[in-house]
Structures are given as C-alpha cells and as structure tokens.
Amino acid sequence: MAQIPGGRLGGRYQLVAPLGSGGMSTVWRAVDLVLDRPVAVKLPRDGWPEELTPRLREEAKAAASLAHPHITGVYDYGEAELPDGERLPYVVMELLDGESLATRLARGPLPWRDAAVLGAQLADALAAAHAAGVVHRDVKPGNVLLTPTGAKLLDFGIAFTAAARERSGDGGPVLGTPDYAAPELLGGAAPTPAADIYSLGVLLRACLPDDDDQVPQEIERLVRRCLDERPEARPTAAEAADVLRRVAGIPADALTGAPDAPPPRPPSHDDNTRILDDPLNDPPEASGARPGKPPGRRALLIAGGGVGALAALALLLVVLSPGTESGGAAKPPPGRTESPTGGDCAVSYSVVNEWPTGFQAQVRVTNLADAPVDGWRLAWSFPDGQQISQLWNGAPDQRGADVTVTAAHWNRTIPPGGAVEFGFIGRWDGGNGRPDRFALNGRDCRSTR
Numbered sequence: 020m021a022q023i024p025g026g027r028l029g030g031r032y033q034l035v036a037p038l039g040s041g042g043m044s045t046v047w048r049a050v051d052l053v054l055d056r057p058v059a060v061k062l063p064r065d066g067w068p069e070e071l072t073p074r075l076r077e078e079a080k081a082a083a084s085l086a087h088p089h090i091t092g093v094y095d096y097g098e099a100e101l102p103d104g105e106r107l108p109y110v111v112m113e114l115l116d117g118e119s120l121a122t123r124l125a126r127g128p129l130p131w132r133d134a135a136v137l138g139a140q141l142a143d144a145l146a147a148a149h150a151a152g153v154v155h156r157d158v159k160p161g162n163v164l165l166t167p168t169g170a171k172l173l174d175f176g177i178a179f180t181a182a183a184r185e186r187s188g189d190g191g192p193v194l195g196t197p198d199y200a201a202p203e204l205l206g207g208a209a210p211t212p213a214a215d216i217y218s219l220g221v222l223l224r225a226c227l228p229d230d231d232d233q234v235p236q237e238i239e240r241l242v243r244r245c246l247d248e249r250p251e252a253r254p255t256a257a258e259a260a261d262v263l264r265r266v267a268g269i270p271a272d273a274l275t276g277a278p279d280a281p282p283p284r285p286p287s288h289d290d291n292t293r294i295l296d297d298p299l300n301d302p303p304e305a306s307g308a309r310p311g312k313p314p315g316r317r318a319l320l321i322a323g324g325g326v327g328a329l330a331a332l333a334l335l336l337v338v339l340s341p342g343t344e345s346g347g348a349a350k351p352p353p354g355r356t357e358s359p360t361g362g363d364c365a366v367s368y369s370v371v372n373e374w375p376t377g378f379q380a381q382v383r384v385t386n387l388a389d390a391p392v393d394g395w396r397l398a399w400s401f402p403d404g405q406q407i408s409q410l411w412n413g414a415p416d417q418r419g420a421d422v423t424v425t426a427a428h429w430n431r432t433i434p435p436g437g438a439v440e441f442g443f444i445g446r447w448d449g450g451n452g453r454p455d456r457f458a459l460n461g462r463d464c465r466s467t468r
Contacts, residue, residue, distance in 0.1 A: 027052075028109050029097045032060055035372050035379050035444070048114065050377055050444060051094075057409040057444045058094060061110040072098070072108045079110045081153055089144040091115060091164075091173050115171055116411030118429045121160035124225055131234040134226035135267035137163075140170045142219060142260035149212040149256055156210045158218035159199040160225060167414065167427065202248050213250035216259065220245025235266050363388035364464035366397065366457040371442075377408070378451055381442045382424075384459060386433040393432045395439070398423045398458045403450030410443035 026034040028049075035048045038059065049060040063075075076096055083093040092113035098106040120137070123129070129137065141163065148155060155162075157174055164171040197205070201217035204210060223242050227234055241262045247253050254262070365385040372379040386392050397413075401420045413424040430439045457464045 023099060023101070023107070028060065028099045028107075032058065032109075032111060033374055034060065046112075048379075048444075049111075050374070051111070052374075052376070055376070055408065055446065057114045059112045059114045061112060063108065069105075072106070075108050075110070084151055085148055085153060087144050087147040088168070089140045089170055089172055090147065091171050114409065115164050115166060115173075117164045117166040117171075117427070119161055120163035120165060120170070120222075120226075123165060123429070124160055128228045128231075129226045131227055131231055131238065132267055134223060135238060135263045136269060137165075137170050137226060138219065138223050139260050139263035139267060139269055141172055141222070142256045142263060144170075144172045145212070145215050145219065146256035146260055149215070154210045154212055155215050155218075156204075157196060157199070158215050158222060159196050160222060161196075163222070165429070201250070203250055211250060212256065213253045216245050216253045216256060217250075219256070219259065220253075237262060237266050363462065364392075364459040365467050366459070366464045367467045368399075368453055368457070369468070370451065370453070373451065376448070377444060377446050378405075379442065379444050381440065383438055383440045384433065384457075384464070385438040386435060387465075389435050391432050391434050391437075392460065394460075395426045395431065395433055396423055396460055397464075399454040399456060401454060402452035403447060405445045405447045405451060407443050407445045410441060412439070412441035415443065 023034065028034070031051060031053050033050045033052055035050060038046045038048050044061050044063050047060045047062065049058050050056070051058050079093055079096040083096075086092075093110060094113065095111035096108070097111070098108050101107055128134070141158070145155065145158070155172070155174070158172070162173045164173060199218040199221045201210075201214035204214055220242050223238075223245065227238070227242070241254065241259060244252065244254050245259065364387055367383040367385075368380065369382075370378050370380050382397070384395065384397055399422055401422065404420050407415050407417050407422065410424065412430060413427055416423045416425070424441060426439070433439050455466055457466060
C-alpha cells in the first residue's frame, strides 16, 4: 500500500487495520475522527491505473445514492495527496460485521424459510437499485453479508477492473462471476436488471435444500422463473421480493420499514439504466463448478460497498448510561461471581491499536471445560471508564463502566477446548487500563495476556 503520512486520510479518517483485499483494492477498518465513529475505507492497491480514478468517483456517487436497509452505505469519497505528489482515491463506507453467505453455505443449505427471508431482503434491495437505474451485475453469496439486522448486499460497483477497455471496445464485455452470470451476459449482451434476477435465482437455488419436500411450490416456481433463459420472462425484483415475503410470512413493511411507500418501479429496457462495472473481488470461481452451489473458496468478509465481504451491522450503536454505585464504588461486572479466579474459561484482552481519543481491542475467550458453552455472555468492567463505540462478532451492552458482550448467532457455541474472538473500537479519556476480571455466563475466568 502507498505510504500515507500518519495513516490518516483527508485529515479525518484514521486507518486502524486491514480487513481484506480484492483484485485491485484493500479495505481498512478506520475511525472517522470528526464524527467519532468506526467506518471502512477502501483503497486501491499498488499499480492502480490513475486514469480509472474519475470512474471510481462516479461509481462511488452512484452507490451512495442507494439508501436501503439491505444495501451497504457509502459515506464519502476523497483523494489523498501522497508525499510523492500522487493522489490516492479512497471510498468511505459503512462498517459491517458478520458472516458472508458464502461462508454460511459452506456448512450446508439454509432452512427454506430462512432462505425465503434472505431472498426477499435481497430482492427488495435489487428493486431499489433497479428503480434508481443501477444494475449490480455480480449478485452471489460472496457479496451478501449476514448481519444481526438481516442481509446486506455488497459491492454495488464501487470497484471495477476492465471498464475502460469495455467502453473503448478494446476487448469483450466484462462479466461478473461466471457461475452466477445470466446466459445473455455470457453471450455478450449488455447487462440489464433481468441479469441480476437470474443471479438471484442461482443464489436462491444454492440456499435451498435439494431434497426438502417442505419447500413451498411457489418458491420453486419463482426460482425457475428467475432462471429462465429469456430475460423478458423473468420476474422483476419487486415481484420476487413480494412472492418470497408472502411465502415466508414477512409483514409488508418489514423489508424497508416504510409501510406507506409505494414499491419502486422497475425500469423498462428503454430506460436510461446505469450499468456498474465489475467489482474488484478475488478472481471469479472456476467456471466448471455447478451453477447454484456456493464457491469452494472462502470469500472475504469486508465492509460493504466494495471488494467482497467482512463483517454485523453498520455501526452497532451502544446506549451508554451511568453505572456506578453511590459513593463512587464501581459495580462488579453483571453476573460475576465473587471468586477472583476461574478454572473452566480463560480470557485474553489486548489493545492492538491506540490513537489520541480511541483504541482498538481484541478479546479471545477459551472454553477450558469438558462441555460446550452454548449462548455465551462475557462480562467485565472498564477500570478507566472507557466506552465501546463499535463491536464485531458479538452484541455489546454497556452501562457505565460495566460491559456485557453476547454471542452472535454464528459463534454462539464454544466447543470444549475451543475459543471465540471478538474485537471492538472504543473511546477513552485520561486512561486506557486493561480489565482484570471477566465472567463467562456468570462464572469467573482466568485472565491471560
């Protein structure tokens, strides 16, 4: 990566740690020092063609216009001046945390109702994009993040590879991932909203069990319509969302939270639809894989809007309230026993980065017992009143100095001898001492370094 003075972009975004890399870009966890919130920053890797910068800016603007609860948000775009005089473009995005659908599908298909809910959320997100004249053109499990508030569709054209060659005619059309690409794209046709629907159909097929007789016929028919080789025969995204919502039993206003808003109008083939260029993800999966099945590689979990996938919800906002006893004595962590040492769990707490007003910490919880821990909760007290502003791989609850972190749905079980990790970004003022006592589900743990 280019040398950025002080690791700070635009005098505002402090880079903390890399989250993952794609073909031509890297996504970093960062802190917005003006608004004091964690964000994700996407930076081009070394060798970025400077002539592609204007296109990156235009596509950042396109993605920023898509406001939907199941589409990753784009906050800002800038160009940092480097010591050698070059300018480095960057995109600031919503910081997400969770598990990619590709990683989840590696463990097997979803129950049909979960697949229907997921598909309804994605179809509704695509309907909003298509109504805004934007085609995603790379809908696949690696670009879907599972968060506590539902699915998030990533990579709305923020990244691209050979767009300039496509527009200038110096080569064939640029495709998304072949296993999920509509047949007309493989034949050289220009992308349309119908191509996204085909990809959605392949994704739904990958999510649904092959031999589950309980899958409603209405869902099976919808998937077949999405996979029709004739683009004009496929349903619109709004229609697919409505079918999946009804079959799954989701209320009409549950997908967008706007019960009075009319459904977005899908553009016709004559509309001036903007086609976004290919994301800078990892190289496409081998075309020999059976369409509709999750790729064999592990997709990156990234912060959204670019590259491919890391990580639950943009900005897990924590409600902070006073929590000290009268007389100034700090309360013990919620649920902690009085024993200062524990024998069936161990906790490692380390501060991995600091800056003038904040820090990043990593916590590892090890189960030393002979039985699994299902549905874990870890409690502690901050010695200097630090406050968590964002946490990943768990759900935080902070009251004054007391903190309880609850497992996420994908890491709720710690097997015997196994461990889970979570991290967070916090604020501090005057001190950043390390907590020395931790309780796992009400039992004290050994504190290790």
